[in-house]
Amino acid sequence: MTSIYFDHAATTPMIPEAVAAYAEAAGAGPGNPSSLHAFGRASRSRVTAARDTLARLLGCMPSELVFTGSGTESDNSALFGAAVAQRAKGRTGIVTTAVEHHAVLNACLQLEKQGFRLTVLPADETGRVSPEAAAAAIDESTAVVSVMAGNNETGTLQPYEEIGRIARERGAVMHVDAVQAFGYERWNLQSLPVDLISVSAHKINGPQGVGLLYVKRGTPFQPLLHGGTQERARRAGTENVPGISAFAEAANIAFRNMDERIRHVRDVRDSFLQALQAELGEDAFQLNGHQELRLPHIANVSFFGMSSETLLMNLDLAGVAASGGSACTSGSLQPSHVLTAMNLSRERVQSAVRFSFGFGNTREEAEKTAKIIATISARLRIS
Ligand SMILES: Cc1ncc(COP(=O)(O)O)c(C=O)c1O
Numbered sequence: 260m261t262s263i264y265f266d267h268a269a270t271t272p273m274i275p276e277a278v279a280a281y282a283e284a285a286g287a288g289p290g291n292p293s294s295l296h297a298f299g300r301a302s303r304s305r306v307t308a309a310r311d312t313l314a315r316l317l318g319c320m321p322s323e324l325v326f327t328g329s330g331t332e333s334d335n336s337a338l339f340g341a342a343v344a345q346r347a348k349g350r351t352g353i354v355t356t357a358v359e360h361h362a363v364l365n366a367c368l369q370l371e372k373q374g375f376r377l378t379v380l381p382a383d384e385t386g387r388v389s390p391e392a393a394a395a396a397i398d399e400s401t402a403v404v405s406v407m408a409g410n411n412e413t414g415t416l417q418p419y420e421e422i423g424r425i426a427r428e429r430g431a432v433m434h435v436d437a438v439q440a441f442g443y444e445r446w447n448l449q450s451l452p453v454d455l456i457s458v459s460a461h462k463i464n465g466p467q468g469v470g471l472l473y474v475k476r477g478t479p480f481q482p483l484l485h486g487g488t489q490e491r492a493r494r495a496g497t498e499n500v501p502g503i504s505a506f507a508e509a510a511n512i513a514f515r516n517m518d519e520r521i522r523h524v525r526d527v528r529d530s531f532l533q534a535l536q537a538e539l540g541e542d543a544f545q546l547n548g549h550q551e552l553r554l555p556h557i558a559n560v561s562f563f564g565m566s567s568e569t570l571l572m573n574l575d576l577a578g579v580a581a582s583g584g585s586a587c588t589s590g591s592l593q594p595s596h597v598l599t600a601m602n603l604s605r606e607r608v609q610s611a612v613r614f615s616f617g618f619g620n621t622r623e624e625a626e627k628t629a630k631i632i633a634t635i636s637a638r639l640r641i642s
Contacts, residue, residue: 267617330459413548414557465509534629
C-alpha cells in the first residue's frame with residue numbers, strides 16, 4: 260500500500276546523522292553532566308558542544324540557551340518564568356493571540372487563574388494579528404507578550420518583530436513560540452527585539468522530548484522547575500544528553516541546508532496544490548491562511564462537501580498521513596481554535612485538513628495524494 264507521510268508539522272523523522280549522534284552519546288557509558296569525575300565531565304562536554312553549536316546557529320551566547328524537555332516546556336517556562344518575575348515589579352498583564360498553540364494559550368489561561376490579566380489579540384481571516392491591536396493592548400502594566408512566529412495549523416507568519424519592538428519600548432518581556440518556524444528562518448538574536456524564544460528538536464528531524472529556550476541576557480526570569488542548578492539554575496533536572504547531542508546535529512544540518520529545504524518543501528507543496536486544482540477543479544477546495552506570508556511546509560486546505568474526519572480516515576486507509584489540526588487536538592472532534600479565530604465559515608472549518616511536508620517527500624507523492632483525494636471525493640459523492 261501507499262505510505263505517504265504529510266504530517267511533518269506534528270513531528271518529523273529523525274535524520275540518520277541525528278540517530279547516529281544519539282546512539283553515540285547513549286552508548287558512551289554513564290556520566291551525569293553534573294558529576295565532577297571524568298565520566299561526568301565527558302557527558303558535560305557533549306552538552307557544552309551542543310549548546311555552542313546552537314548558539315552559533317542562532318547568533319546568541321551559549322549561556323543564553325536553556326535545554327528543556329519539549330517545545331511545550333519551553334513555552335511554559337518562558338511564560339511562567341517571565342510573568343512571575345515581572346509581577347515582582349508590579350506588572351500583571353499578559354498579551355497573546357487567539358491563534359497560538361495550546362502550549363501557549365493554556366499556559367496563559369493558567370496564569371489568568373493565578374491573577375494575571377489576560378488579553379487575547381484577534382486574528383484576521385488570514386490568521387494574522389495586527390501590530391496596531393498589539394500596540395493598543397500593551398502598556399506599562401504588561402508583564403509578557405507572547406506571539407508565535409509561524410502558525411502550526413496554517414503556516415501564517417506573524418509580525419512578531421514589530422510587536423516585539425512595541426513590547427520592548429513599554430518594558431514588557433517579548434516571547435516568541437518559534438517551534439514551527441525554527442529551521443525555516445535565520446535569526447540574529449543579538450539584534451532581534453525578542454527576549455524569549457521556544458523551539459523543539461523533533462520538528463527539525465531531531466529527537467522527540469528535547470526543547471530549547473532562548474533567554475536573552477538580563478531578561479526577568481524565574482525557573483518553572485525547582486531542584487538542582489542545571490542550566491544555570493533555569494531548568495532543574497539531569498539533561499537529556501543523547502537527545503541534546505542529536506538535536507545539535509539535526510539543527511546543524513537544518514541550518515546548513517536551509518535554502519535547499521525551503522525550496523524542496525515549497526516545490527512539494529506547490530505541486531500538491533496544482534495537482535488538486537487539476538484533479539478537483541479550483542472551486543472544490545480553498546487554501547487557508549495567508550497566501551504569501553506563510554511557512555513553506557504547511558498547506559491547510561478546506562475541501563467543500565467533505566468533513567475533515569471522513570477525509571482523514573479515508574486518506575489513512577489509502578496510506579496517506581495528514582492531520583486535522585494541531586497534533587494535540589487531533590483525535591478529538593473539536594473544531595480548530597485557529598480556524599475558528601480566523602472567522603472562517605463553519606463548513607470551511609469542518610472540512611479543513613493540514614498537509615505538512617518535509618525531508619523525504621516528493622512531487623510524485625504530492626500528485627498521488629491529490630489523485631487519492633479526487634477518488635475519495637468521487638466515492639463520497641456517490642454514496
Ligand atoms: C507552534 C507550536 N508550539 C508548541 C508546540 C509544542 O512542542 P512539543 O511537541 O515539542 O511539546 C508545537 C507542536 O506541535 C507547535 O507546533
